[in-house]
Amino acid sequence: MISLIPSWAHNYTEFWQAIRRRNLWFIQMRYWAFLMLTGILLFSYLVLKIEYSSIQLIACLIISVSILTYNSLLHYFRRYLKCEPGKFNPIHFSLLQMVLDLIALLLLVYFTGGIESPLYMLFVFHMIIGSLILPGFAVYSMAFISYILLCGMIMLEYFGVIPHHHLGGLLGVELSGNLYFVVSYMLTFGFTILISVYLANGIAKQLYNRERDLYDSLIKINTAEKEKQKYIMGIVHELKTPLAAVSSYLDLILQKFLGPINEEVEEKITRAKFRSDEGIGMINDVLNVSKLKLYDEFDEEDVNLAGLIAAIIRNRKDTAEAQLISLTFNDERTKKEKIRGDKFLLNLAISNLVGNSIKYGIDEGKVILTLKNKNGSQVLEICDDGIGIPKEDLEKIFKDFYRSSNAKKMSTDGSGLGLSVVKQVVERHGGTIKVNSPSGIGSMSNPGTCFIIQLPVK
Incomplete structure (x- = not known):
């Protein structure tokens, strides 16, 4: 022709x-x-x-x-x-x-x-x-x-x-x-x-x-953007190596493999360990954003969303229990279908949201994950009774490097890239994500946050 x-x-x-x-x-x-x-x-x-x-x-x-x-x-x-x-x-x-x-x-x-x-x-x-x-x-x-x-x-x-x-x-x-x-x-x-x-x-x-x-x-x-992302990934990865080594050495000290330490020193080392782990987490966020921007394609497969969520809860259980936070998963679907998507990226997105709910939660709080069917799609709600998000920050919360004003006041630091990564992952799967605060399960002082992800069943 x-x-x-x-x-x-x-x-x-x-x-x-x-x-x-x-x-x-x-x-x-x-x-x-x-x-x-x-x-x-x-x-x-x-x-x-x-x-x-x-x-x-x-x-x-x-x-x-x-x-x-x-x-x-x-x-x-x-x-x-x-x-x-x-x-x-x-x-x-x-x-x-x-x-x-x-x-x-x-x-x-x-x-x-x-x-x-x-x-x-x-x-x-x-x-x-x-x-x-x-x-x-x-x-x-x-x-x-x-x-x-x-x-x-x-x-x-x-x-x-x-x-x-x-x-x-x-x-x-x-x-x-x-x-x-x-x-x-x-x-x-x-x-x-x-x-x-x-x-x-x-x-x-x-x-x-x-x-x-x-x-x-x-x-x-x-092409220039890809080269830039490769350069960023290389530099950031090099920064991660010494931080990971520092974290490992601090673990050895805290676990007292090198001998007993007094409480004052242990408190300072625990703080240093916490900050080094935060640094590693921020580096991982930057690496994840760079990977999303660098690689246009993703590995599509049949994903059991309920199984994926259950695995994430198991991985996050110890962190939640340390803050006396309960993790609950309710599968309310009438049709328990699999979705087509990249299992790694979906795990990254959902795990990030669950991690945020724990990080910005309150002692003896709760995080509830609910999976539903809606108009040929699967809807996942991740709701907590934590500090919530101020109304003026809701529209900006998915932007790169943006953190809500109340999150900045907490001692926990972050890169502001996590929710940006989540949004990119969801949209790459043809889905949508929105956020509500208050969540409906919080209180006046702690309104909580509820993220709602809708993914098509292909």
């Missing part, structure tokens, strides 16, 4: 979407054209008293109905087109529309007077539209073929090979037999078509060149 797509646009989603939008616009315009054509025929016949022959009336009505019919078929089948350069795609669909319209227009011009028809100027309109969608060689080819067919029809009428359908009441004399008018008409029409295509295609070509330059710039920016 003839390739009508420039090589730079083969994998450019915005280009394909623009072609699809223009195709839909073309189809919608054709519905209006059908109504206008029918209205003009009726108005000219009933009000202006144009003298149509029975052949002309029947032919024009058949052509009008044909336009409506093929436009409806085009409207239906356009949704099944795939954006594949080597196969029939939206730009071939544009060419097909143009061919069908030019055939219908040629027949309309013939049955409404040929060289005398006022509809011939619509050829110029079609050439301009075609120039906005199709490449130059295709538009020039269509313009040349249209010109040859129209001139051929006019000459066949002039020599009497095919009958001329004069519109009585529009012109007092028939012009199809006037050689000077015929020649002038063909020269003027050819010049008009050529100039229209040249100007419209020139403008479209400039726009395509600008779009290509922007696409090339986007590729360079993405």
Whole structure:
């Protein structure tokens, strides 16, 4: 199949979407054209008293109905087109529309007077539209073929090979037999078509060149971003190694493998261990964000969400019990289906939310996870009775490096990247996430937070 797509646009989603939008616009315009054509025929016949022959009336009505019919078929089948350069795609669909319209227009011009028809100027309109969608060689080819067919029809009428359908009441004399008018008409029409295509295609070509330059710039920016993320990951990973070593040595001291230590020293070492673990956690957050931005694809598999949540609760149980926080999981689904997604990323997101609920919880508090079915999706609610999120911070909570004002006042530090990572993971799975505070299970002093994740069952 003839390739009508420039090589730079083969994998450019915005280009394909623009072609699809223009195709839909073309189809919608054709519905209006059908109504206008029918209205003009009726108005000219009933009000202006144009003298149509029975052949002309029947032919024009058949052509009008044909336009409506093929436009409806085009409207239906356009949704099944795939954006594949080597196969029939939206730009071939544009060419097909143009061919069908030019055939219908040629027949309309013939049955409404040929060289005398006022509809011939619509050829110029079609050439301009075609120039906005199709490449130059295709538009020039269509313009040349249209010109040859129209001139051929006019000459066949002039020599009497095919009958001329004069519109009585529009012109007092028939012009199809006037050689000077015929020649002038063909020269003027050819010049008009050529100039229209040249100007419209020139403008479209400039726009395509600008779009290509922007696409090339986007590729360079993405490449630079990936290199930057690789650099960040390398540097941050190097920072993590000595911190992990420090944390390990502090563990040895706290577990008294090196001998007994007094309470004052133990308290300071415990504090240092806590801060080093915080540093490692912040480094992990930065690494996770960098990985999400660096790798566009993820490993899709069937994921048992309930099993994943149960495993996360087991892993977080010791931390929760240390703060006297209860972890509860309620599976209220009527259909216990698996979802398609990346198990590692989903674990990262849900574990982060559970960890936050524990971190910003209160002593003897509670964290409740509820899994439900809703409109072909699975909804996970993670609610706690912790410190909550101030109303003015709710809209900003998913931004990179943003922490709520009350979280900053607590002794627990953080990078502000965790919720940003969670949002990216959820959206990559085609889902949505929102946050409510108060949660509904908190109190006036500790309103709590409730995160609601909705993931589609694919």
